[in-house]
Amino acid sequence: MGFHLPLYFIFLLLFLFLLCPILQAAESQEPACGKEACGNITIPSPFGIHSTCYTEPWFRVTCNPTLNGVKPFINVNGIDLEVLGKALYSDAILINNPVTYINCDSINEVSGRVNLLGTPFFFSSKRNYFGSVGCGNLATILSNEAVSLGGCIQPRCDDGVSESGCFTQITANLTSYTVNMTAMYPDSKRWASAFIFSKYSFRSAYPLPTGINNGTTHVPAVLNWNSTYCGDGVDFTI
Structure with missing residues (x-):
């Protein structure tokens, strides 16, 4: 042993x-x-x-x-x-952001909501645009307090444009928002979409995302975060 x-x-x-x-x-x-x-x-x-x-x-x-x-x-x-990867700015990444759709044949108004409240994340007004692809619709974006932060009207469906849509700047950073789309004309019978998207992800001649169809669910957007966030639920929208 x-x-x-x-x-x-x-x-x-x-x-x-x-x-x-x-x-x-x-x-x-x-x-x-x-x-x-x-x-x-x-x-x-x-x-x-x-x-x-x-x-x-x-x-x-x-x-x-x-x-x-x-x-x-x-x-x-x-x-x-x-x-999708690192953005070209500090405290930011590129994500696939959901697209909100409306089918003008069956409904005249639809809302889609993204909620970042209670998190360190927000959509920067300096890095993103609000855009909409389609024709004959008013697309608007509102804060969680129902304050309008921007909107644009798409061309009429009979204007003969090959790439129909509109975009606008966002007037404030967003932690929560609602997208509304409303048919403006009797001939507004095509699908439409609205979304926040990265202003640097698409060509300057036509800065809206192209190739969007009924199967497209997301577009690139810049998501920022507040590096001093302490988890107190404060809304960083400014």
């Missing part, structure tokens, strides 16, 4: 000696924070996939399977927003 016990400890020490480099190598293979990847998207700091790379739950990124492979998402007030 006195012989086997020291031999046991010798084998244990040898095992630990061999295991240590393996664990160190595995740890070194973990991507550094700010360089994690999900699909073909690099996750910018302070967002992260691993718990060591994000300090607040708001910045947690999950890799979710989609029909087009795995993609990164953040969860904001129960809504999964796809991360």
